[in-house]
Amino acid sequence: MALGIDFGSLDDALKFESLKKYVAEFISTLLFVYAGVGSAMAYDKLTSDAALSPAGLTAVAVAHALALFVTVSIAANISGGHVNPAVTFGLALGGHITVFHGVFYWIAQLLGSTVACLLLKLTTGGLAIPIHSVASGISLGEGVVMEIVITFGLVYTVYATAADPRKGDVGIVAPIAIGFIVGANILAAGPFSGGSMNPARSFGPALVSFDWKDHWVYWVGPLVGGGLAGIVYGGIFIEPYSHVPIATEC
Template identity: 65%
Template structure:
């Protein structure tokens, strides 16, 4: 009788802590720098569009046009950010993506921590630059609107699940074939679509780094845990689901994405 692993891959069997020497390896350092720059580019464009819209409209970010503006800016910005980092770090640009790849055994814990630190620093740097270059205009932090914290928590889980599932299907799956070419644009599109769906309720973060930079610069921490817990749970679930049901590993060594 076939063993259970002949039907399903067990992702946690491939999870690896890694070696602390990774912090000093030139390849890992280059990858972290790439994540810093990609996240800076993404957050500067995304949060910058929000600041510009607020300035032009008198602070009406929750209007239909404001949400459409945010969806376009974040979708385009993420497309570019993923594309410019893909050949160096994999273009995660998001701690939830990094975590989803870690639970699927596609990146070590040590390198994942390095990526997340770089992503957070990139977001903070982008928001500090925005505050300076706009003459001190407020960098808007993510906030709930018309939903309670548990509804927002589930909203962020579902949206981030869709994002990380898209990453797996278009960039991680070894059977992706030519569809891998459009991975950055597919990832940008799902983020833009999710902002149209959830922007009026949670701001549609799907990314702890995107939430952390504005929260730190504006020092606004209300319900901030939602923007960490929701994306990390959603990203982790997507990684486990895709690895179990759709990727068939045959004991090959762990490879970094």
């Protein structure tokens, strides 16, 4: 078992090529959150049902799956298309991105999510931005465990389809698989934990709404789940190798 954590250097993280990666993460996260959060807002506006009614849950899950497929695809050749601090964290544990790069990825992703929610507020006549929160009847501990499990599934899929050096030429399969697992996990976990899997996806709505109810759940759960996936797949199933950023692997 071999993990490959690489801190890198600040100088390398601030090179022009690195800055382009951060811009790509910002844009992709912005587009993903705008479509994902916007789908829940649109369903609430067009129907009398809540977004987590059966039809609303399906619509939101499909919107997130499609949006993530596209946003991972458009950033894959530039930044690796993480679009998620939990993915970045899990990949850092396997040496696919340096810690310094990872910190700037997080900043770009959180900014992208925040700007997306501000744009939604601006373009919907000031409608409320829905936040993630644990459902009534579900304890915070249960919510954390559910977020751990579904984020583990997401980051494990990222490793298997995009980060494993033995994957071969999977091309468009990786973004499709990543989008599908997110859509499926939202269908399974949405009525319980909210089905976030992504601290950035939860951060933007919480900041713009300034409603931090249960917010810690969407950092602890996804980061633990993503980290475990990095340890299991990156540390057990991938043979030791030199540090290679995921952007060169996609």
